[in-house]
Amino acid sequence: MGRGCYILPGKDWRYIRHPSYDCHAKRFIGLRQRFKTFVTSSIVQKGFDLLKAEISAQKIRLHDATSAEHNAESSTFHANSMTFQQTMRQRELKKWLNAPDYEHDLRIANDLRYEGTCGWLSRRQPYIDLGMSSSSLFLYIHGIPGSGKTVLSSWIINDLRNVPGTALLLYHYFKDTDANKRTPLSAVRSFIDQLHDYLRHTHSPLLADLELNLEKASLDRSGHVGYAHLWNIFSPSAAALASLL
Numbered sequence: 001m002g003r004g005c006y007i008l009p010g011k012d013w014r015y016i017r018h019p020s021y022d023c024h025a026k027r028f029i030g031l032r033q034r035f036k037t038f039v040t041s042s043i044v045q046k047g048f049d050l051l052k053a054e055i056s057a058q059k060i061r062l063h064d065a066t067s068a069e070h071n072a073e074s075s076t077f078h079a080n081s082m083t084f085q086q087t088m089r090q091r092e093l094k095k096w097l098n099a100p101d102y103e104h105d106l107r108i109a110n111d112l113r114y115e116g117t118c119g120w121l122s123r124r125q126p127y128i129d130l131g132m133s134s135s136s137l138f139l140y141i142h143g144i145p146g147s148g149k150t151v152l153s154s155w156i157i158n159d160l161r162n163v164p165g166t167a168l169l170l171y172h173y174f175k176d177t178d179a180n181k182r183t184p185l186s187a188v189r190s191f192i193d194q195l196h197d198y199l200r201h202t203h204s205p206l207l208a209d210l211e212l213n214l215e216k217a218s219l220d221r222s223g224h225v226g227y228a229h230l231w232n233i234f235s236p237s238a239a240a241l242a243s244l245l
Contacts, residue, residue: 090200093211096218099193100181105173109154118155127156131163167245170194185227192234195241206244210237 121127130139139156143149150173157171172190175181192214199207213233217225 089215090196090211093214093218094193094196097189097193097214098180099189100172100178100186102172102190102194105150105175105181106154106157106171109150109173110158113151113154118152121152121156122159131160168195168198168241183227185230188227188230188234191238192230195234195238199237199241204241204244206237206240209240213237 126139130137141149141152153171153173157169160166160169170191171194172187173181174187180186192210196207196210196214198204199210210233217229217233220229
C-alpha cells in the first residue's frame, strides 16, 4: 500500500485520497499557473526587448537620415547663397563697367546684310592669311561713310566665329554719333565685358582675378579710371587666357 491511498478489504475496493491531497493539488495548480505566467511573461519580455531594440535602431537610422538631409540642405543653401552673392557681385561690376551694347549693334548689322553678300572677302588673300596665321595680324578695311564697313564687319565676325579653333572673338562697333561707342575707352569696356562673359560661362579660374581687379577699380573714388587703367586689367587676363587655349 502506498502512502497516497488506503485499500479496504472486501469486494468494494475504493481509492481513498490522502488527507493532504487537496492541499498538494492546490499547490501544484498554483505552481503550474505561475509557471505558465512566467513562460508567458518571458515571451512577452523577449518580444518587448526585440521591439525596443528595433525602435532604437530605427531612431539611429532616422537620426542619420535627418542629419544627412540637414547637411545636404545646408550645403545646398550655402551653395545657393554663394551663387546668389556672386551673381549680385557680377551684376554690380557690369553696371559699373557700363559696356556698350555690342550685341545689339551686331544684330542690326546682320539684319542690314543681304543673304549671300560679303562672301567675296573670303577669297581675298589678306583675309585668308588672317584666318590661318598663328601670329598677330591686322586687317584694315576703309571706306567712306555709308559704304558698308559695318555690314562687312558683321560678316567677318560671324565667319571667324565658325573657324575651327576659335574660342573667343571680341569686337566693338565705333560710332561717331554715339559718345558711349566712339572712344578707345568704350572699346576696352566692350572687350572686358565679353571676356568676363566667356570666363564666367566656361567656369575659368581666371575669372576670380579679373573680377577682383575690376572690383578694386570700381572702388576708386578719384573718378580717373580711364582707358589705361582698364587696358591694364584687360590685357593680362586676355594674355593668360590665350596661353591656355
